[in-house]
Amino acid sequence: MEVLGIILAGVLVNNFVFMQYLGICPFLGVSKDFDMATGMSGAVIFVITVASTVTAALEQYVLKPLELEYLRTIVYILVIASFVQLVEIFMKKTLPGLYQALGIYLPLITTNCAVLGAAMLNVTKSYGVVLSTVSGFAGALGWSLAIIIFAGIRERWKLMDIPATLDGFPLALISTGLMSLAFLGFSGLFSNLVK
Amino acid sequence: MGDRLLVTPSPHVKSTKTVQGIMLDVVIALCPAAIAGTVLFGFRSALIILVSVASAVASEALYQKAVKRQVSINDFSAVITGLLLALTLPPHVPLWIPAIGAAFAIVLVKQVFGGLGNNFLNPALAARAFLLAAWPLHMTQDWVNPMTYDAATSATPLAGFNATGQTAFTLKQMLLGQRPGSIGETCILALLLGGLYLIVRDIIDYRIPLGYLGTLAIGTWIFGKPGAFFQGDPLGAIFLGGAFIGAFFMATDYVTSPVTPRGRLYMGIGCGLITLVIRLWGGYPEGVTYAILFMNLVTPLIDKYVVPRYYGSGHDKMARKGGR
Amino acid sequence: MKENRASLGYDFIKGFIKENPTFALAVGMCPTLAVTTCLVNGFWMGVAVIFVLTFSNVLISLLRKLIPDEIRIPVFIIMIATPVVIVELVMKAYLPEMYSILGIFVPLIVVNCIVFHRAEAFAYRNPVLNSAMDALGSGMAFTLNLMLIGGIREFLGTGQIAIGNVVFPKAPLFEPAAVMLTPPGGFITLGVLMALLNIVIARVGKRKQA
Structure with a gap:
């Protein structure tokens, strides 16, 4: 049940974009094109899930025993950056098909604050390795839901007469605000389950 | 300009309907509910409706003047937004609430995106969600008892209904709207009259209200009674609360609902499911606003993936089955 | 490249308007939205970013000739993460309350696009003093942006602006709109500010043409 609660929280109740302000820059930037949004979603789900596992394991088996928690930020970001690099090299060699689909998004992910943010949230909630993985996966799923919905909306704008002076960031931000207004309805959902 | 409202996939069927004519029909269909609300909750309701409509029309005209676009208030769409917003407000809210809400709906939900046809949320509902988040006390406590016009001390009957699965209101009271609630949501008969008028005039698709209310009724019948299955009250679920006005007048908004028949059915079912989940297991007593807004958000995805079968493709399938 | 003293002033000033991190470059959006529920939070977040950015x-800039091009990104990350850890420890020790309010957004300065952007676009190609001025300009502009957005949201959302024990006005003049303190309020405030700015820029551009 705790797992179910974490997934609901990640996808709907505490959505990364609409409630936690995580991963806003790529959300605003990559949502212009629907196929790019879905590609980015795949890459983000993969990287955040694995990064959550790895950083949680590091926290539990290295940083805590050695009392090096104050170096957390530096260790985490290095691990994430090198992990993304590794995935890129590995994918290029062994899964060229997937690399072609996701490859161009990978370098962008290092600076997606949702990756480090997810890892940091796991620490504040003191989840173990398993729950951290679930939580990272759920958060990434929620981020993907958000960007795919928004990309669907923005795709329509191409056929519409959108005011040119406001197109781009102003309208993207106002839209995000309106979307998070709709997501407010999920707050308090299954409150005995979702924390 | 306004023709952009009718975005449909081909084949296009020519029709004599104009945007103005459609909007006027919607205004006519909303009149019974507005009159019933005024009778039930007093003169103040009429004042709220007036302020809301005036603010919506004024915002539209002022914004279009300011950005040097053609002023399009004569297409009645701003009137509808103002009217719909007012009908979803508690009858005792201060008058600046409809004024701010209608301006928000017109400027930030509709006009900044280029006006009618370009908004991705129903303006009236987005404004209601905004007001609920901004001034939650006014939006959840300013109720009035019907006919006596005194301030109601309790919450709307829906909160109790969600908790116990039953209500003390009789069917007649529910149909006539003799219960505390938002101005235009309580009188089911008036809403039904308006809704049927729109269906007969071919303005809205019956699939959305049917899918919405059907899903909500069946779902409440199954899960509505705490601790037991199949003992909930399906009529209470659709008569107490905003589901009726939402299903007929909000979820059916052309601009923010799917264009294909099947997509519209999904829209209705989705609204019903989310409303049910928020009512029974969510943080708010009522989920109609958020359910419709969420389905507005996924409408582009529904339109993208639920496409009508290609003309003649059924024949292909038959030919293949025929084993030629 | 030699120090270019003549452009020091420009390197400082450009961060406020032409290369304003929020309104012109649209970088660092997450903290810009997350910590701006009040003016004071915005100020402290800004101070932390100024320190990290300058450091x-x-x-x-000092080591720019020694850093090989191919591995500059990981090197940048370490050079950015170091001051972030310093900020974290200092804040935890001296401003524990503010540290817990800003939460994970203090360590997240490490992936703040502003810091990265200035490293890549300026410090890696320019002398030390110029880079310092660039950092101070961008950082201060960022701080001002956060204080502006935080101030607007705090005023509309609570009816007042509180700086320490000083509260202005003493009693709210209107019924505060709680939504301004929530995520929708944050997104919409920033969106409307950027929209107004775009409209003003478009008007000015037209007038110049005419």
């Missing part, structure tokens, strides 16, 4: 810009 990393100076360091990267």
